[in-house]
Each structure stands twice: as structure tokens, then as C-alpha cells.
Amino acid sequence: MTTRRQMLAMSASAIVGSAVSASAQGNDVSSESRSKITQIRNATLRIDYGGVRFLVDPMLADRHSFPGFPGTANSEQHNPMVHLPLPIADIVDVDAVIVTHLHEDHWDQAARDALPKDLPVFAQNDADAEVIRGQGFTDVRVLSENSEFDGVRLIKTAGRHGTQAHYEVMAELLGDVCGVVFNHPEEKTIYLAGDTIWNENVDAVLSAHAPEIAILNAGYAMVQGIDGGIIMGTEDVLRVHQAAPEARLIASHMEAINHCVLTRAELRAFAAEEGFSDKLLTPGDGETYTI
Template identity: 65%
Template sequence: MTTRRELFALSGAALVASAFPASAQDTAAPQGSVRITQIRNATLHVVYGGVRFLIDPMLSDRHAWPGFEGSVNSEERNPLVHLPMTKEEIIDADAVIVTHLHEDHWDEEARKVLPKTLPVFAQNDADAQTIRGQGFSDVRVLSATSSFKGVQLIKTDGRHGTEAHYAKIGKILGQVCGVVFKQAGAKTVYLAGDTIWQEDVAAALDAYRPDVAILNTGYALVVGIEGGIIMGTQDVLSVHRAAPEALLIGSHMEAVNHCTVSRADLRAFARANGFADKLRTPGDGETLIV
């Protein structure tokens, strides 16, 4: 029987069951590879070109705040699970990327414990102004030409739900973004952010042809409105069909009340639809080297 670790090796993605940072393992990784650690929900570490990025930090203790009002399972308290590593380990980064300001991507605890001098990238001037007002002194805005320490950080657009969602709760959903990481000699990584499959995602895949696409795949649901406000199984299938050679990494699952697709659900769907070899669903605290 092929083991889980052997499957990762065969597909070109290695699994490392350890927290970030891990300098010895980074040194051992192939040149040009990318180190991606799933922390919890959409919170990730991405080591790209030797630069350590912290993505969408939600650092509250388990059950610290109520479920999202008006969403499914709102009686559950968030976050649903504990952090898999210490906050000190999590905030040990060179820069932070905040794709949008919803509480499950940029919470009060993150704002409290992150060093106020740490560079923070926001999606637009309005978010940057808010973050500066929270005491952060080095806040930058993502764009088509932004970069950090030799790594291109290309802003991409997204849509946090369907037209029906925006007609009813558009002010709550607001604007969101994704990021493409690029550097000569390294694999291109597309972090889609809180979006469903739609024309902005298709355009990003076509324009940048990423080797790796990190997708928020928990299929979060709002009561009374059909469809998810982030990707579900069918959205992931659409991404695979648009970029069949890309390795897909599922994130934003099993950590907040309104997410309804689990890692097991997504893996089963991928097997049934013939792309299991192109999908990874790392558990909290697990690292992929791709």
C-alpha cells in the first residue's frame, strides 16, 4: 500500500509535520521550492524566496468569540479549534498579508500580539488606513507591481459570494483580494483568498499560470441565500479544469462556524472526479514543500 508520505513524494509535494520556521528543513528543500504551512482557517505561513510571509492571521484562542450572526451553525463559538503552535512561532515572520479585514482573517488577538513595526500588506487604501489606525506603522498596499525583499506580490481580485449575496449583504462581504507570489527561478504561487469561482479567478489563472494555487475551500454558508461565500467542491473542480497542471491546496476549513466542507469531503470529491493527485488538504500545523 502506498503511504500518505509516498503519495506526497510522487506528486512533487513533500509533507513536513513541523511548525515554521525550521531552518534546517528549509536548507534541505530543493532550490526554488516553496514552504507552505497550514496554521488554522486561512492563516498560513508561506516561505517564498527565503522570505517568511504570515497570511491572514486569526490568533484568538478556541471559542473566544461568537459564531457569525446569520450564518449556518452560528450557535458554535469561533474559532472551533486550538492553534497548532504557539503565537510566538506564528508571528515570527518578515511581513504580514491581510487579504481583507473580516474577523476570521484579521482578529483582535492578531492585532494585539503582532509587533506594530512589522510590515503589513493590505488590499487597498481603506484597509491600510484602518490597520494604521490600529497602531501599525509600516502598512503597504498591494498592487499589480508591489514587492517585498525581491518577491513580487501581485494583487488579484475576487468575489466573496454570489450576486445574490452581494444584493443582500454586500456591505458586510465587502472587497477581497488574492496574491500571486513570483520570483525568477521559483514556482509561481496563487493565493486566491476569500472568493468563489468566477471571472477574476479564471483571469488570474490564465494570466499567471501558477504552479500552485491555494484555495479557501470551506464553502461558508449564509442562512437564506443559496451558494457559498467562499469556494466549495464545484469551485475547486472549476479551478482544476482551468489549470489542470497546478497543484491545489485546500485551506480555510474546519475552523469557523459557517464552513461546511471538510478536508475529508474535499478529498473524497477529488477522488470521485479524478484529480486527487492534484489536491492537498494539509491539517493544522502541517507543512508542504512544493
């Protein structure tokens, strides 16, 4: 498949947003091969990496097109809570898709309708892959510790979608989740944590791979009647920083779905109080960061 290594220099303005300058990131002069991370909406990201354009966890439904998730915080609100910042045609113009799990806010009907059915799709396990094949996709691959796509290594990582108390009540609904480490000899290592709280799996990934960039789903999604979040909140993000103090943290999965109660402004204020605001980015929808 033809990838975009030769096109990256021309694509910097293709997405509306702002890029972090090389000086702000502590990097040298930019090059065509440098990675770009675009926050689309919720957990939906575009990652331009190693000459390949990946779309992660696409939720492409129109604003307010489906109800809030029952039994969660603010369930009276309809989802998604905000509009897409970019045309769908631009969002799906990618080389491959990564679906960390099949929850509606990561893989919805609008995405399934918009994406070409022959586009390579990476799923977390055989069960998810079979579901995606049943939805008409013809090139579905399963992530592993040795996955690769056009020269980019994709290393599957484990996660935990909530606390023990959550799993005791709703383990089947929470299900399995994964993250991905992106590795390429000419790029910084990126750790996409996925829908997980801080736990031993996250700690192990940070120790084993020493990523320069960690993308964290940090909206602190809440279930009614159970303490703690089913994705990261302030304290989880702090733990990641403490375990990997040199890593640049990028907060995603915020301000788009009814049960995500932590705002970007609140997370920035917390990071300032704890002394790691210089390591944290909280991109708005449509923003692109060059890393």
C-alpha cells in the same frame, strides 16, 4: 530587513507538520530555496517563499473565544472551533504580513495584539491600510499589480466574496477582497485566491499567470437563507482544476469557523470521484508542504 534565505535549510523542523516528498510532488532534489506552505488554522498560512517568510490572514484567537457569525450556518457554535496548532510566538516570527481583507476570521484582535507594530503589513487597498494604521501598525503598504518585498513580487488579484444573491443582500458586509500571486525567479508561482468563489477574476488569474500552486479557501462558508457559498466549495475547486489542470491545489479555510460546512474528507472524496485527487492537498492545521 534581514530575511531568511540563509536560514531555510535549518527551519524545516521549526513547524510541526509533515512535508510532501519531492517524489510525491513530482519535483527534483530539494534545495534551500524551495518554498514551504504551512496551514496554521482557517485562512491563516505561513508561506516561506524566495527567502522571505510571510504570514497570511492571521486569526490567532483562542478556541471558542468569540461567538459564531450571526445569520450564518451553525451560528450557535463559538469561534474559532479548534485550537492553534503552534505557539503564537512561532506563528508571528515572520518578515511580513498579508491581510487580504479585514473580516474577523482573517485579522482579529489577538493577531493585532501579538504582531510587532513595526512589522510590514500589506493591505488590499487604501481603506484597509488606513484602518490597520489606526490600529497602531507603522509600516502598512498597499498591494498592487507591481508590489514587491525583498525580491518577491506580490501581485494583487481580484475576487468575489459570494454570489450575486449574496451581494444583493449583504454587499457592505462582504466588502472588497483580494488574492495574491507570489512570483520569484527561483520559485514556483503561487496563487493565493483569498475569500472568493469561482468567477471570471479567478479564471483570468489562472490564464495570465499559470500558477503551479493554487491555494483555495474551500470551506464553502454558508449564509442562512441564500443558496451557494461565500467562499469556494466542491464545484468551485473543480472549476479551478479544469481551468488549470496541471496546478497543485491546496485547500485552506476549512474546519475552523462555524459557517464553513465543507470538510477536508468530503472535499477529498469529491476530488476522487471527479478524478483530480492527485492534484489536491488538504493540509491539517500545523502541516507544512514543501513545493
